[in-house]
Amino acid sequence: MKIKNLRFSYTSITIVIAVYFALIINVPIYSELGGILYRLDSVNPGFVATIPLFFIASFNIIFNAFSWPLITKPFFIILLLLSSAASYATFSYGVIFDSDMIVNVIETDSAEASSYISIYSLAWFLFMGGIPSLFLFIVKIEESDPLLFMTMKKSISVIASIVVILIIATLYYQDYASVGRNNSYLKKVIIPTELVYSIGKYVNNEYLSDPLPYKKIGEDAQKTDTHKTKKPTLFVFVLGETARAQNQQLNGYSRKTNQFTSQEGVISFKNVSSCGTATAVSVPCLFSILERENFNRERADKQDNLLDIMQRAGTEMLWVENDSGDKNVAKHIPQITVNRHESQTYCDGQTCFDEAVIQSFIEKTSNADSSQDLMTVLHLIGSHGPTYFKRYPENMRVFTPDCQRADIENCSKEEIVNTYDNTILYTDYVINKVIKELKDLSSKYNTALIYVSDHGESLGENGIYLHGLPYSIAPDFQTHVPMFFWADDNFLKDKKVDSFCLNKIAERNTFSHDNIFHSLLGIMDISTSAYQESKDIFSLCRQ
Incomplete structure (x- = not known):
């Protein structure tokens, strides 16, 4: 029939x-x-x-x-x-x-x-x-x-x-x-x-719902250090993608996935948890005054975030994008999006290696007003799967055999891990290149950098791949994220930060994305009623 x-x-x-x-x-x-x-x-x-x-x-x-x-x-x-x-x-x-x-x-x-x-x-x-x-x-x-x-x-x-x-x-x-x-x-x-x-x-x-009214936060924000006798601060916030803490050499991983930054005195915060298990939640939450337990994306979109407050206080801001967008976080500050649709040194017309963000960063800092503090967010594509093999160039294909396909569930566990570890290694290389650029700018600025990933990743443990599980059942691989801090000596001296103390708390204390909002306001010397010192990581080690 x-x-x-x-x-x-x-x-x-x-x-x-x-x-x-x-x-x-x-x-x-x-x-x-x-x-x-x-x-x-x-x-x-x-x-x-x-x-x-x-x-x-x-x-x-x-x-x-x-x-x-x-x-x-x-x-x-x-x-x-x-x-x-x-x-x-x-x-x-x-x-x-x-x-x-x-x-x-x-x-x-x-x-x-x-x-x-x-x-x-x-x-x-x-x-x-x-x-x-x-x-x-x-x-x-x-x-x-x-x-x-x-x-x-x-x-x-x-x-x-x-x-x-x-x-x-x-x-x-x-x-x-x-x-x-x-x-x-x-x-x-x-x-x-x-x-x-x-x-x-x-x-x-x-x-279908009535939109929430926009809420301003930190309207009283102002700098407590005008740099009249000191160099301004250049702070780079490297926002990672899908990097998990367990595959970081700096956290005790057996492979040399941080072989570049490990030579730069980078401090690794070993116990940091993400706000969510997907970019659409973690990125807005990370920059919001709202914390994971009470986070609501609609509320976050309808109120000022960390970047808005910093800009209001007089910090020059820039967001450089090489991932899937700023998730409405950088809507009020200048943005540059890497043009992945044109084939160039780091792009193939569909995607770009993360080194592409460095050129935009260099151009901005060379033209910036050197009398002002400057904060730049570099949003990397990092370790975004399942096409991990597209996230690193051939010279970073160190761990082999790797998985050169999108349907990673059809690759062996060894191939998946090798491919993923190559992305971690390449991200480390990119971070190290940014640090070198910051060192070159040390005559104009006191420089510092934070790297933190938005969420982690599952690589087949218990049959689970990628990320995005509800937080309540998500494995530690998806919520335990790397966070690194680097600063030049002048920055540490200017901010009165004890690096020995910072190394100590980075090893022992437990932190989360909830600490980012207050830590950045604190270390950039921005005074506002929105700031809570108890949640500022750096306040524990400032003399």
């Missing part, structure tokens, strides 16, 4: 779609459940057998609300395509599409998005989403009964599904409750419920 001759009622097509989502689209949750059940001392076979039935019944109830004339095909075709993409990312990388991840996806630029495309991902998308969508588009869905009878049949289908769920609950409630309570994140793995909820939440926040 030809597909176009197949005929379904709205009740039957809903059941078919429910079965497909329960058994095929949701292969990631079966993979996750398999690992959980394997670790249990004993498992009831009846409980395991009912899991697919539970999903089918649940989806049938939910999907019946959207299975009506005129909307069934467009709604479920879109849902199939979105869900197949989510299924691939969740199964292959362990990504969970909560509201923070939706923001991260939407704010991803085309070059970054293309790095996730591979033959493997395209095949998954085609067979799991494309072909079923085509099938749904071709088949005929019609209802010979009046609307009232169609509604009654759908109601009977829903009631039958409820009965199935009640029977399962009666027999195996304790098993479901136990697994659910001990692994509460599982509900976020179910496709498409979390995906649709998160998309709906984003749409509501962005387009």
